[in-house]
Amino acid sequence: MGIDVWLSRTAPDQEQPSVSDPDAIAENIQPEPESIDTWEALQAEVAPCTKCDLCKTRTQTVFGSGNKKAEWMIIGEGPGQNEDLQGLPFVGKAGQLLTEMLRAIGLDREEVFIANIVKCRPPSNRDPKPIEIETCKPYLLRQIALIKPKIIVVLGRVAAQALLNTEEPIGKLRGKIHALNDTPVVVVYHPAYLLRSLLDKRKAWADLKLALQIYKKH
């Protein structure tokens, strides 16, 4: 009738430890093994993910790329068209600018890890919806936990608000040091925005220098 009946796995004639015998109980109770996350497990979950509607329109998930032991983690918003087609983050024009921004503070793309808040391209490059962000964010948090970066640079309003759980505008978020657990987080304008707004490049440069300064202190 749809009711599960749970039966003990102990055979009826198997001797049970007596409740009054603590040694017998200690021998019989094994601690639950702590579940240890791995890149393989995480990648195997992300690749076929269908937890939100973005899976219906994506070509493929974009897991992230770079050094899995990176000291710097760079977090964007979500894949665009090029990223969706290639399965790699920041490969379009914004990606080229990101590479230059990293170079400006002495970093090669290969030595950082680059990921996004959502792993699937939102159709027509719209902002990811709150439900899509909340559904996908645990994957990002697991990536962060595996990498244990010394510093996180988060790109643009959408990614910064999602990562830091805030609705503050980017103008107020940039120029400061935030924290995610114990990891310092610096908010920098998104390279796609900087391609359109040259005036804010100066502020982005100041924020990258701030990130470098914080990194060197840790």
Ligand code: URA
């Ligand atoms: N913009 C992002 O936020 N992420 C990408 O991967 C590409 C463009």
